[in-house]
Amino acid sequence: MQIDNNQLLRFTTAGSVDDGKSTLIGRLLYDSKSIFEDQLEAVESTSKQKGHVGVDLALFTDGLRDEREQGITIDVAYRYFTTPKRKFIIADTPGHIQYTRNMVTGASTANAAIILVDARHGVIEQTKRHAFIASLLHIPHVIVCINKMDLVDYSEEVYQNITGQFEDFSSKMLIPDIRFIPISALLGDNVVNRSENMDWYQGAPLLHTLETMHISSDINKVDSRFPVQTVLRPQSKEFVDYRGYAGRISSGVFRVGDEIAVLPSGFTSRIKGIDGPAGAVEEAFAPMSVSITLEDDIDISRGDMIVRANNQPEAAQDIEVMLCWLNDKPARPRAKYTIMHTSNEQKAMIREVIYKIDIETLNRKTEDTQMCMNDICKVKIRTTKPLMQDPYRENRYTGSIILIDDNTNETVAAGMIV
Amino acid sequence: MSKYYLNYLDELESEAIFVLREVWAQFQNPVILFSGGKDSIVITHLAKKAFYPAKIPFALMHVDTGHNFPETIQFRDDLIEALGVRLIVGSVQESIDEGRVAEEKGKNATRNALQITTLLDAIESNKVDCAIGGGRRDEEKARAKERFFSHRDDFGQWDPKNQRPELWNLFNGKHFEGEHFRVFPISNWTEMDVWNYILRENIQIPSLYFAHEREVILRNNSWIPNSEFLKLDEREEIVTKKIRFRTLGDITITGGIESDADTLEKIVQEVSAMRQTERGNRADDKRSETAMEDRKKQGYF
Numbered sequence: 204m205q206i207d208n209n210q211l212l213r214f215t216t217a218g219s220v221d222d223g224k225s226t227l228i229g230r231l232l233y234d235s236k237s238i239f240e241d242q243l244e245a246v247e248s249t250s251k252q253k254g255h256v257g258v259d260l261a262l263f264t265d266g267l268r269d270e271r272e273q274g275i276t277i278d279v280a281y282r283y284f285t286t287p288k289r290k291f292i293i294a295d296t297p298g299h300i301q302y303t304r305n306m307v308t309g310a311s312t313a314n315a316a317i318i319l320v321d322a323r324h325g326v327i328e329q330t331k332r333h334a335f336i337a338s339l340l341h342i343p344h345v346i347v348c349i350n351k352m353d354l355v356d357y358s359e360e361v362y363q364n365i366t367g368q369f370e371d372f373s374s375k376m377l378i379p380d381i382r383f384i385p386i387s388a389l390l391g392d393n394v395v396n397r398s399e400n401m402d403w404y405q406g407a408p409l410l411h412t413l414e415t416m417h418i419s420s421d422i423n424k425v426d427s428r429f430p431v432q433t434v435l436r437p438q439s440k441e442f443v444d445y446r447g448y449a450g451r452i453s454s455g456v457f458r459v460g461d462e463i464a465v466l467p468s469g470f471t472s473r474i475k476g477i478d479g480p481a482g483a484v485e486e487a488f489a490p491m492s493v494s495i496t497l498e499d500d501i502d503i504s505r506g507d508m509i510v511r512a513n514n515q516p517e518a519a520q521d522i523e524v525m526l527c528w529l530n531d532k533p534a535r536p537r538a539k540y541t542i543m544h545t546s547n548e549q550k551a552m553i554r555e556v557i558y559k560i561d562i563e564t565l566n567r568k569t570e571d572t573q574m575c576m577n578d579i580c581k582v583k584i585r586t587t588k589p590l591m592q593d594p595y596r597e598n599r600y601t602g603s604i605i606l607i608d609d610n611t612n613e614t615v616a617a618g619m620i621v
Numbered sequence: 622m623s624k625y626y627l628n629y630l631d632e633l634e635s636e637a638i639f640v641l642r643e644v645w646a647q648f649q650n651p652v653i654l655f656s657g658g659k660d661s662i663v664i665t666h667l668a669k670k671a672f673y674p675a676k677i678p679f680a681l682m683h684v685d686t687g688h689n690f691p692e693t694i695q696f697r698d699d700l701i702e703a704l705g706v707r708l709i710v711g712s713v714q715e716s717i718d719e720g721r722v723a724e725e726k727g728k729n730a731t732r733n734a735l736q737i738t739t740l741l742d743a744i745e746s747n748k749v750d751c752a753i754g755g756g757r758r759d760e761e762k763a764r765a766k767e768r769f770f771s772h773r774d775d776f777g778q779w780d781p782k783n784q785r786p787e788l789w790n791l792f793n794g795k796h797f798e799g800e801h802f803r804v805f806p807i808s809n810w811t812e813m814d815v816w817n818y819i820l821r822e823n824i825q826i827p828s829l830y831f832a833h834e835r836e837v838i839l840r841n842n843s844w845i846p847n848s849e850f851l852k853l854d855e856r857e858e859i860v861t862k863k864i865r866f867r868t869l870g871d872i873t874i875t876g877g878i879e880s881d882a883d884t885l886e887k888i889v890q891e892v893s894a895m896r897q898t899e900r901g902n903r904a905d906d907k908r909s910e911t912a913m914e915d916r917k918k919q920g921y922f
Binding site: 207208209210211239278279280281282283285289290292304305307308311312419424432433435436437438439441442445447449450451456478480486488490491492494505529541543544546599600603604605607612613614617 | 632645671676782785795797813814
């Protein structure tokens with residue numbers, strides 16, 4: 204297989220027990236020949252035990268013991284398949300409201316979200332919730348699969364009605380790219396192979412869409428940001444003066460000779476050299492892991508950020524954040540948490556809950572401001588020192604934070620800087 | 622005109638390097654769990670890149686079941702010397718001799734489950750707060766839900782229902798005294814990705830992965846290598862076959878496959894045409910449907 208230009212596409216699927224999500228994933232894996240014989244045999248024998256006719260594709264996504272026993276997805280499960288064009292990572296997440304935090308987790312790294320709509324039921328609350336999460340996490344591409352078309356006689360009218368409903372309610376959301384595909388995951392229509400039952404649909408099947416959609420612009424290549432993870436000092440004879448700043452480029456491009464600034468100190472220098480995974484390079488871009496050397500000796504450590512001198516993020520101690528609460532213990536008002544932002548870590552306090560999103564109606568609630576698990580709120584956070592931050596909409600990796608409870612060390616919240 | 626996107630193998634490589642550097646930044650005493658298998662060799666290769674031109678700042682920890690392929694041990698020792706890193710060995714034989722664990726009985730007895738105690742003892746006695754492993758999410762269904770940074774309590778146990786959420790590339794390695802983390806930098810790689818990477822980087826791997834003549838017996842549909850540790854019953858017969866191994870583990874339970882693939886190119890070709898998962902030849906996973914999940918909860922790799 205030729206791998207030189209094959210990209211990696213991460214997508215998330217959200218859905219509940221009945222809308223065919225597991226069947227769709229099973230179908231993608233099965234039809235793209237990503238299922239091995241021993242896995243197939245295991246699923247065939249379980250299907251038989253359970254009295255199913257034929258192979259139950261949904262069983263391919265079965266996970267932990269509790270999930271198998273209850274027949275639901277609880278946690279995010281990752282699945283992999285490769286076609287001659289791309290490698291895919293599926294973040295398979297549960298769709299029910301009580302698992303909002305898992306959907307948010309799966310969405311955080313996704314290039315695309317697949318939202319399933321049951322053709323018989325049209326757009327329901329859950330559809331809106333999934334679209335809202337895709338918009339909140341700023342997933343660049345959304346593919347709405349209208350599933351179970353076989354159960355509505357492959358009707359174009361049903362399809363048109365649903366796409367109309369979706370267009371209407373999503374017009375207020377920030378989703379840059381929405382596509383609609385009528386499918387039957389169970390029978391395979393328009394999943395990998397083009398359906399012979401829907402001549403009226405002129406678009407591409409799902410897999411072809413995933414294989415060809417333009418994703419190389421999904422990462423910000425304009426605002427150059429390099430959070431320093433650690434400093435490499437070999438202290439060997441050969442590299443006696445080497446001080447490399449190691450990290451993964453969050454966004455943008457860095458070139459040897461670039462004039463840079465180190466934040467928060469503000470000192471400036473020029474890039475002397477860049478070492479990439481394959482050796483020295485003249486330029487490097489997101490999401491490469493590199494180490495950078497500078498012309499001048501400056502005191503730089505983990506948590507600092509190297510940026511282009513003429514394009515800097517905003518330093519702020521008071522930030523507004525869309526916060527998703529992930530922990531079963533509710534947020535304590537005005538309590539202190541550890542905030543992680545890129546490689547920077549410090550203490551922070553939630554000063555105010557501005558409003559809470561009613562995840563059923565998507566309305567804002569300003570009276571009830573207690574943050575419990577799965578709640579999504581707009582909050583004001585104050586940090587002890589300035590964060591070098593960008594708005595999440597412009598930069599996923601310098602615009603996101605998590606909060607850690609120092610009493611338990613657990614990750615209790617995830618936030619997107621407004 | 623330059624392109625400003627990575628191919629998937631470069632992206633996986635950069636992701637793994639990021640995770641390895643994050644381990645170094647967040648933990649006091651991390652080690653790489655080194656089995657001599659291809660996944661831990663790839664991890665070691667990535668660690669070399671992550672800290673270049675400095676040396677790998679981790680020790681390598683090998684949990685030795687005592688039932689080794691001699692080739693694996695030789696390979697391990699050569700690699701340690703070339704890298705100039707420290708080796709820590711946890712010995713299952715010692716755990717048995719000290720009465721910490723008891724050997725399983727019967728023909729299908731293995732030391733697979735016994736490794737858990739040895740591993741946890743080695744982690745505790747060496748004050749290791751992070752053990753880096755080559756586990757991949759595509760290997761097994763319980764692994765599909767594993768985090769990059771996976772918390773273990775002070776008994777070394779994994780609680781799959783109470784895992785920390787992992788968003789973007791913000792990894793939370795905070796832990797209390799006595800707890801540790803398992804970190805899996807190649808979580809997102811598949812078997813095929815590992816092989817393609819080994820081929821691209823021309824990484825040295827033990828000769829056992831290449832097709833060779835070997836004395837084997839047929840057991841549970843796998844070719845198990847003949848060794849001093851193997852107990853045969855009357856009906857089992859030693860034959861010589863041209864085989865190679867897809868995974869390397871305890872010599873008593875690692876089955877080979879018949880193959881003519883004696884170069885990396887041929888192996889990659891063969892693997893891409895494979896219709897069986899690589900763990901399909903591992904007797905340890907065949908014991909029950911949730912065998913891996915159950916072992917992982919107790920502290921397995």
